Amino acid sequence: MAEIRAFRGFRYDPARVGPLAEVVCPPYDVIDPPLQEQLYAASPYNAIRLELTRDEPGSPASRYERAAATLRSWLLDGILRQDTARSLYVYEQEFELEGTRQCRRGFFARVRLEPFGQGSIFPHEQTLAGPKADRLQLYRATGFNISPIFGLYPDPAQEVIALLEPFTRLAPPLEARDHLGVIHRLWPVSDSAAISRTVGAMGPRPIYIADGHHRYETGLNYLNELQAAGEALDPEHPARFTLMMLVGMSDPGLVILPTHRLIDAPRPIRRAELERHLTPHFEVVQRWSEDAAAAWEYLQLDGSQQVLAFGVAAEREWIAVRLRQPELMERVAPEHSPAWRNLAVSILHRLVLEHLLPPDLFGAPPRCRYVHRLDEVLANWGQGECRLAVLVPPATMDHLIAVAAAGETMPPKSTYFYPKLLTGLVFHSLRKD
Structure with missing residues (x-):
């Protein structure tokens, strides 16, 4: 059973830092250099100075040491303060996607670390x-x-979330709007009875990691280091836990965006050449001139994982192809489960890029970049060496559960849960309870 706990989080003192929007930031893995500089300029207390400290050539301290020094000074100066009561923290994100307002709601908790496959x-x-x-x-x-x-x-x-929702009506939330226009709201809940009921309701439920796999495994590695060093860690020591935001899989605002591929090649690729390599095993079901939106609409309406759309930049043409023989994936990926083999990203990478298209077409391995929106595809398609774009249908929650239940992991860049969680709403100490 998964174990969650309330905890005494560390949070910004609004009286010291001003608007919350000026001190929060996205997670490190979606911050590019221009956004990093923008966040540094937003406030001397922006969480970017901890999450992704910028390089300072000539500094005798590493960026990790500078992050630690910054954190210590904020704690000493009262910029960050620890809550007096153990709490769960309800977290709501309101956003617009394809013209529709949506809302996702979950809560922050401390979750006990356990090795994958052992809990x-x-x-x-x-x-x-x-x-x-x-x-x-x-x-x-x-x-x-x-x-x-x-x-x-x-x-x-x-x-589960229904146990905490009444407390969001008792006080106004802390609120911030991020650089993408997403509105983030936070309510601390310290009511001991509500916390006890929530912990009990979560007990029999498994937890599937949507985002943050690297941080979860890092938590395990950090815990193992402390134990190897001989530190005495009681069962409730904070290093045995990690900070997690938990969302029910049936939440109406839970959105998984597709992750499309932009593939570089040393020379232009022709549609006829591409089809010659694909058609022994794929059926070309539709062609379009220029119309990426029509190709994407076709994939969405089809709704399966068996259809991919390729955009050939040299001729500004798009084709949608459907796998004729799904059993072919069993031959090229026998070590994987049927759930894994049925994924569109698996079909693209294992079958198309590794087996059907010749290595000299792209170089080995192919150089892929990843985007999530159609406008991002079109902005990069045909620029530089980007000769081919591939529209990929998104994996669903059912796919995620099926692959995890088989004891496997999806290929990289299979899912993109939107929007990202903010850094800086609440911090979790690994040393102080």
């Missing part, structure tokens, strides 16, 4: 060594979870 917490994506090494250095230096992990739990009737 009730399940990953769904592969991780890379580089980001884990980066986050581990930050954990060592600061002793804090700076940004939260995004977890999902089954709750068809939305019973």
Whole structure:
């Protein structure tokens, strides 16, 4: 069973820092250099100075040491203060997507760490060594979870969040609007009876990690380091837990965006050439001239994972193709489960890019960039060496659960949960309870 706890979070003192919007930031993995500079300029107390400290050539201290020094000074100066009562923190995100206003609601809690495969917490994506090494250095230096992990739990009737919702009507929230226009709201809930009922309701439910796999594994690595060093950690020591925002899988505002591929190639690719490699195993079901929107609409209406749309930049043409023989995936990926083999991203990478298209077409391995909106596809399609765009249908919650239940992880960049969680609403100490 997954174990959650209320905790005494560290939060900004609004009287010291001003508007909350000026001190929060997105998670580190979606911040590019221009946004980093924008966030630095927003406030001397912006969480970017902890989450993704900028490089300072000539500084004798590493960026992790500078993040830790900044955090210490904020704690000493009262910029960050620890809540007096153990709390769960209701978190609401209101946003617009394709002209529709949506709202996603969950809550921050401290969740007990457990190795994957040994409990009730399940990953769904592969991780890379580089980001884990980066986050581990930050954990060592600061002793804090700076940004939260995004977890999902089954709750068809939305019973868990209903236990906390009454408390959102008792006081106005802390509120911030981010650079994408998403409105973020936070309500601390310290009522012991409500916390007890919420902890009990979460007990039998598994947790699936939606975003933050690297941070979760880093939490485990940090805990293992402390234990190897001989530190005495009682069962409730904060390092045995990690900061997580938990959302019910049936929440109406839970959105998974597609992750489209932009593929570089050393020379132009022709539609006829592409079709020659694909048609032995794919049926070309539709062609369009220029009309990426029509190609994307076709994929959405089809609703399956068996259809991909390719945009050939040299001729400004799009084709939609459907896999003729799904059993072909069993031959090229026998080590994987049927759930994994049925994913569109698996079909694209394992079958199309690794087996059907010749290596000299793109280079080996193909250089992919990843975007989520159609306007991003069109802005990059045909620019520089981007010769081919691939529209990929998004994986669903059912796909995520099926792959996790099979003990597997999806290929990288399979899911994109929108919007991202903010960093800076609440921090979790790994040293002080």
